[in-house]
């Protein structure tokens with residue numbers, strides 16, 4: 001049996017986020033600019049390479065995988081990537097998506113063992129969606145959430161909440177999620193990449209949101225796993241609302257996640273641009289690189305970072 005990936009602070013790596021593309025069909029203002037630049041597609045790993053790296057990390061204790069991007073469903077070989085991961089039988093295989101193309105992939109996701117879907121939904125208002133994400137597909141996203149809801153996925157909605165942009169929809173979003181019997185999680189806007197320019201004016205802490213919710217609901221805290229990034233509450237004994245408070249309550253001290261970029265760069269943290277590129281490294285040399293990476297994982301939350309979220313894989 002191989003050793004586990006455990007760093008000097010006792011943090012064990014058991015989750016991997018895999019970015020399969022840095023491209024996107026939206027332009028959320030906190031994530032990428034209108035005129036974004038993308039890596040050449042010939043730098044992408046091929047589907048079998050994602051499978052090979054995931055299989056190797058599994059022998060060192062990796063348990064969960066989530067596919068992300070950019071928008072992962074834009075990757076032409078998305079189905080092949082899933083097919084390469086499915087036989088590995090991870091405890092959890094998840095996807096984070098903006099939902100625009102979800103209807104086309106529901107069968108593929110089900111067949112390939114994806115159980116956990118995180119769908120980003122920042123607003124219920126088409127005008128706000130246009131302003132915030134340069135998107136015209138809100139109806140499509142809402143329809144796709146309803147379609148996914150009819151299947152057996154465990155679905156969570158992810159909302160980046162921003163002052164004077166969508167915070168006025170806090171209760172509407174909670175009620176929308178409650179009506180569909182879905183968990184909704186509010187993300188603090190992070191000081192990363194393009195968000196840095198406006199983060200201080202947009203930022204609302206989870207504590208403030210909780211206070212607002214308490215004006216209308218009774219909140220009961222729920223238990224979460226030690227390495228969870230979110231904490232959650234049950235509202236009035238019914239819907240569950242979570243918070244990812246990466247700015248006001250960072251969780252770096254118990255983070256169990258590494259990130260694999262679309263080009264094969266393995267990173268210890270979303271907020272660290274440096275990593276190790278595995279693309280042309282033979283498996284025999286990788287253990288050494290994994291040790292280097294364990295040492296690169298920050299214990300304290302790095303401050304504002306310049307690199308773009310969609311390039312690392314959010």
Ligand code: SAM
Pocket residue numbers: 024030031068069070071072096097098118119120158159160187188189190191192195309310313314
């Ligand atoms: N395109 C997919 C989506 O939007 O769900 C997956 C990639 S996206 C980068 C992953 C998540 O990161 C989304 O929920 C998005 O809202 C979140 N995100 C992007 N930039 C962020 C920022 N500056 N602060 C907080 N969350 C951010």
Ligand code: SF4
Pocket residue numbers: 024025026027028031032069070071098120133310
């Ligand atoms: Fe695209 Fe997701 Fe970034 Fe929005 S958050 S621009 S949907 S990658």
